[in-house]
Structure formats: structure tokens, C-alpha cells
Amino acid sequence: MIFFFLLVALIPAILYFWREHKMNTPALQWPVLARILGLQYEPKPPRMSGVWNGRRVAAESGPAGATATAWLSAATSLRVECGSRMEMTQRAWIVIPDPVEPRDPAFRDKLLARCSVKAAGLIVFDATLQKRLAALPHVDFVGEGTRVVWKVPSLKTPDETEALLAALCAVADGLESFPMGGK
Numbered sequence: 001m002i003f004f005f006l007l008v009a010l011i012p013a014i015l016y017f018w019r020e021h022k023m024n025t026p027a028l029q030w031p032v033l034a035r036i037l038g039l040q041y042e043p044k045p046p047r048m049s050g051v052w053n054g055r056r057v058a059a060e061s062g063p064a065g066a067t068a069t070a071w072l073s074a075a076t077s078l079r080v081e082c083g084s085r086m087e088m089t090q091r092a093w094i095v096i097p098d099p100v101e102p103r104d105p106a107f108r109d110k111l112l113a114r115c116s117v118k119a120a121g122l123i124v125f126d127a128t129l130q131k132r133l134a135a136l137p138h139v140d141f142v143g144e145g146t147r148v149v150w151k152v153p154s155l156k157t158p159d160e161t162e163a164l165l166a167a168l169c170a171v172a173d174g175l176e177s178f179p180m181g182g183k
Contacts, residue, residue: 047061065153066154071172078116085109107134143172
């Protein structure tokens, strides 16, 4: 009888720990996540890639978390970066002009964005993108050349990953407005 009660008590704990292990292991979680997002999964290293909402994207697992990338259709003349206010202030040694002046109060309190051409930064980081970025739990990306690269601690759920990819693609769209050698 005691064995039965012990078993009944252990089953929820075992299920909980298995779920946590699965959610925190890209090799177990990402095949399902890739299928939901319509991306292809590659196991070594765990990676998802394909076309998402008309843009080529990829996410790759690494020792420090995950990296999501969106490619631009042509090289941009800008360099942008955005992240938490504290992290961006610590990285200020990179030669980039003053921060973009935020319009959204939540963005202003949480994040800092920089752009190689300050006036262009106001276009790339419009009010809609600022609201979208402020709502995300982790923002840390650099966009330049032909891609935008975003580092996150993990990609676990479809909703979280879709929100990140939507913001990533919005940044790429903004950068494409300033092509290399154009406008």
C-alpha cells in the first residue's frame, strides 16, 4: 500500500521534471517547434531554418543560448543594435552614434537602441516596433550587412518564438529601407 502511495506521489514529479528537461533541451523541443512554425529542423547542432512570413530565417542552439537570424534581400547601409539598457551601456565602446530617441515609454524604460545614422534609427525603430520589442522578455540584436542576428537565452514555446521572429523580421524590413549605396 505504501508503495502505491509513493508511486502516485512520484508520477507528477517525474512528469514535471521530464517536461522541464524537454523544454530546456533544444534537441527534444525544437523538432516540434520547427514543425509548428513551418521550418526545417536539423539535429547537429540543433537548428531550425527556412522561410517564415516571406523571409529567410534560422535559429541555432549554442552553449550560451540560441541565436536567431533573419537575412535581408540586399545589404543595408546601416548598423543597428538594441538590447537591455544595462547591457547596451556596458557595450558602449563600439563606435556608434547616440542612442535612438524612443517614443514608447516602456521601450525607454527597458531598452536602448543605437543606429549608425541617427535619423534612420527613428524610421527603423518606429513606435510600432518599439512597442513590440518592449513586450519581449529578452532583446539583444545587431543588424548590419545582409542580416540581423538576435541572441536569446532560449527558444521554448511557439508563441515566444513567433513573437521574436516577427520582431526580427520587422527590424530586417526597416533595414531594407536603407540599401547599401542607395537612398
